[in-house]
Amino acid sequence: MRLTGAQALIKSLETQGVEVMFGLPGGAILPVYDPILDSSIRHILVRHEQGAGHMAEGYAMVTGRPGVAMATSGPGATNVVTPLSNAYMDSTPLVVITGQVSTSAIGSDAFQECDITGVTMGITKHNWLVKRAEDIPRTVAAAFHVATTGRPGPVLIDVPKDVSNAQMEWYWPETEADLDLPGYHPRTEGDPAAIAAAVELMLRAERPVLYVGGGALKSRGAAALIELAERTGFPVVTTLMARGAFPDSHPLCLGMPGMHGNYTAVTAMQRADLLVALGSRFDDRVTGRVDAFAPGAKVIHVDIDPAEIAKVRVPEVAIVGDCRVVMERMLDALDAAGLVHDEAAVRTDRGATAVAGSRAAGRPAREGWWGQLRAWQREYPLHYEAESEGTVKPQMVVETLRDLNPEDTIVVAGVGQHQMWASQYWRFEHPYTWVNSGGAGTMGFAVPAAVGAKVGRPDKTVWAIDGDGCFQMTAQELVTASAERIPIKVAILNNAYLGMVRQWQEMFYAERYSEVYLSPDLPDYVKWAEAMGCVGIRVESPEEVAPAIEKANAIDDRPVVVDFRTDAFEKVFPMVPAGGSNDDIVVHPNQAGARVAQ
Amino acid sequence: MTAATARSEGESFRHHILTVLVENKAGVLARVAGLFSRRGFNIFSLAVAPTDDERFSRLTIVVDVESAPLEQVIQQLDKLVNVVSISQLAPDAAxxxxxxxxxxxxxxxxxxxxxxxxxxxxxxxxxxxxxxxxxxxxxxxxxxxxxxxxxxxxxxxxxxxxxxxxxxxxxxxxx
Missing domain, CATH: 3.30.70.1150 (ACT-like. Chain A, domain 2)
Known part of the structure; x- marks a missing residue:
């Protein structure tokens, strides 16, 4: 069968099982847009290519399938650079296809030429410049293979216009050997000896913590994680990228660690004698000052990426492998050691001590550790000043959203204070219900990522919790959402500031506020929402919060934007100052007097 | 001890040699050089040549192991899709x-x-x-x-x- 390169590209995507892609056409990608008219793939026309990239990320994060985005050469391609960087930091599988000027014009500074494979070399897992039409099916198959296996990540395929127009004979690579990837061999099975050594440490630990990262979700390991936690009775912390991997309501869950983590999660890691890092990477936002992080802990590090082992912290036991597979092997080894599931101990309510597993003969009883953890939880819960003199507290908005929406609602955030409040005050019970920009910290992520998430899971309620600064960066994608009938909901926690920057200037720059004020009224978010085909709602007092959310929840035929006018001076607590030790965690001023025996 | 021998002994202490088999494709050298640059790894010297198999080239990279632990350099290099294999040579074994x-x-x-x-x-x-x-x-x-x-x-x-x-x-x- 003779096809053009463009037809082969679309047919390759179809063969790969792609159902939806996000993009915006232009000169160099024109040939590829023609066969889209005859394709089964749904194409969503964005208003800016950055939106296409973040939509593909949101889609990938909630479905586990690779997100696909398409853009033209030059500025079209460079507009996808931010999503590529974001996806690279958060290990999100993404396949981005860009048009390129014709091969004969490459290197001549032709119109809309940009060396996008050069630009994105450091922020993709791999990229390809396709020089012959007959290479297209193999390259697409290789791209999806690389994006989705091992540590997932974004890849880019750059297709010159003459390659799209050239003729080729259709084929499809049937086996991995046909992909021409002689240097790509991700390891998934952990070394049995290392797993045995890890389990030995786990059985002896007196103050253990399971330090769970995004890898637990990427590996579809949530069920294995619950089993592992309950079998061992170890407390669990879930990092920003792992929220939802373990239910927040579970008695073994301590919540989120890190710079804005809760006191118990942060301090448990500091005092632990064993950290079992499961698909987590000792990010600086989790460790604080590295040489003061968890000083008494031995470390078991499970990661599919060998380069993460010992990058920040040298572990006592390193296990390179898929997080789910390794957890399952750990469970087998625990079986062999006679540590069986203790249902009764896990089912105890939060006040009681959950010490599953520790009843096996000769194992350390961890009542003392759990007593300490429960004491910290009682003394230092997440806290904000609810008494508000008529102002709307942003934390209260998140709590009300949580209480008025189904438990499996997908929550999407941008970056900043609103993101931390969303992560802190939502109660995550299910995997793949939390979508945010973790490693890269990309403002403007929420609106387009929410659109992509809703496309991937149309059966679920999708709420973007956004800041006013973030919202202004990518709000135009609500036009896309209206046009494509993608009914997402956006809660703007409008504090009229670049809030997190304002918080740092207040705390660390002697309240010298430099270029952080935005204004609550400019733009008029309600009018703007309406102009984009959405319903716009404004909330100015605490009594209006719940009715506005109920009204938004009742609308399912178009996007809704709620402009919550929130307290501009609210800060995120707790906080570990940047570069400081996690021992120097700053709690809410109201809790500063509380003291816990350590 | 002369200045030159002092320098070379000091260098050999900090040096490690990596011989890296890579796919003989456009841009591979840029990928390797870019990795060293963005991760802050220092290169003392780099030599590239085709091998007896035209699909592959061999890079001989002398790395400064004071700029980053050797194991981290190797693992990051190994993540490059075009890198087929890496062998490390301690100076006295080469x-x-x-x-x-x-x-x-x-x-x-x-x-x-x-x-x-x-x-x-x-x-x-x-x-x-x-x-x-x-x-x-x-x-x-x-x-x-x-x-x-x-x-x-x-x-x-x-x-x-x-x-x-x-x-x-x-x-x-x-x-």
């Missing part, structure tokens, strides 16, 4: 060779002095001009350091070193 070309300003008297000096090192004179000489030396990096230091006593117009290539030392009984 046979290393390097090539140096040097052009030196001469008059009639100095000409014979330099020819004699280069002869002692088993180097060659590869080009002769009215007032200049270009000499070549292939040898261990330490030997090149020695000649370079001695030539420093004359007027060096230009000097170019290739960066080292290396293979593992053979065992006494092995092939």
């Amino acid at each position: 046979v290393e060779r390097e090539l140096m070309l040097a052009t030196v300003a001469v008059d009639a008297r100095l000409r014979s002095e330099i020819i004699e000096l280069v002869g002692v090192f088993r180097g060659e004179v590869v080009n002769v001009g009215p007032d200049r000489l270009t000499v070549m030396l292939a040898g261990s990096p330490d030997t090149l350091d020695d000649l370079e230091r001695l030539l420093g006593g004359y007027t060096i117009v230009e000097l170019q070193r290739s960066g080292r290539v290396a293979l593992p030392k053979l065992g006494r009984s092995g092939g």
Whole structure:
């Protein structure tokens, strides 16, 4: 069968099982847009290519399938650079296809030429410049293979216009050997000896913590994680990228660690004698000052990426492998050691001590550790000043959203204070219900990522919790959402500031506020929402919060934007100052007097 | 201990040699160089050449293991999709060779002095001009350091070193 390169590209995507892609056409990608008219793939026309990239990320994060985005050469391609960087930091599988000027014009500074494979070399897992039409099916198959296996990540395929127009004979690579990837061999099975050594440490630990990262979700390991936690009775912390991997309501869950983590999660890691890092990477936002992080802990590090082992912290036991597979092997080894599931101990309510597993003969009883953890939880819960003199507290908005929406609602955030409040005050019970920009910290992520998430899971309620600064960066994608009938909901926690920057200037720059004020009224978010085909709602007092959310929840035929006018001076607590030790965690001023025996 | 040997011993302490088999494709060198640059790993020298199999090239990279732990450099390199295999050579387990070309300003008297000096090192004179000489030396990096230091006593117009290539030392009984 003779096809053009463009037809082969679309047919390759179809063969790969792609159902939806996000993009915006232009000169160099024109040939590829023609066969889209005859394709089964749904194409969503964005208003800016950055939106296409973040939509593909949101889609990938909630479905586990690779997100696909398409853009033209030059500025079209460079507009996808931010999503590529974001996806690279958060290990999100993404396949981005860009048009390129014709091969004969490459290197001549032709119109809309940009060396996008050069630009994105450091922020993709791999990229390809396709020089012959007959290479297209193999390259697409290789791209999806690389994006989705091992540590997932974004890849880019750059297709010159003459390659799209050239003729080729259709084929499809049937086996991995046909992909021409002689240097790509991700390891998934952990070394049995290392797993045995890890389990030995786990059985002896007196103050253990399971330090769970995004890898637990990427590996579809949530069920294995619950089993592992309950079998061992170890407390669990879930990092920003792992929220939802373990239910927040579970008695073994301590919540989120890190710079804005809760006191118990942060301090448990500091005092632990064993950290079992499961698909987590000792990010600086989790460790604080590295040489003061968890000083008494031995470390078991499970990661599919060998380069993460010992990058920040040298572990006592390193296990390179898929997080789910390794957890399952750990469970087998625990079986062999006679540590069986203790249902009764896990089912105890939060006040009681959950010490599953520790009843096996000769194992350390961890009542003392759990007593300490429960004491910290009682003394230092997440806290904000609810008494508000008529102002709307942003934390209260998140709590009300949580209480008025189904438990499996997908929550999407941008970056900043609103993101931390969303992560802190939502109660995550299910995997793949939390979508945010973790490693890269990309403002403007929420609106387009929410659109992509809703496309991937149309059966679920999708709420973007956004800041006013973030919202202004990518709000135009609500036009896309209206046009494509993608009914997402956006809660703007409008504090009229670049809030997190304002918080740092207040705390660390002697309240010298430099270029952080935005204004609550400019733009008029309600009018703007309406102009984009959405319903716009404004909330100015605490009594209006719940009715506005109920009204938004009742609308399912178009996007809704709620402009919550929130307290501009609210800060995120707790906080570990940047570069400081996690021992120097700053709690809410109201809790500063509380003291816990350590 | 001379300055040159002190330097080379200090260097060999910090050096490690990686021989990296990569796919012979456009942009692979840029991927390797870009990785070193963005991760803050320092390269002392880098040599690239095709292998006997045209699908692959071999890079010989001398890395500064003070800029990053060797294991981290290797693991990051191994993540590059075009990198097929990596072997590391500790300096005392490697046979290393390097090539140096040097052009030196001469008059009639100095000409014979330099020819004699280069002869002692088993180097060659590869080009002769009215007032200049270009000499070549292939040898261990330490030997090149020695000649370079001695030539420093004359007027060096230009000097170019290739960066080292290396293979593992053979065992006494092995092939």
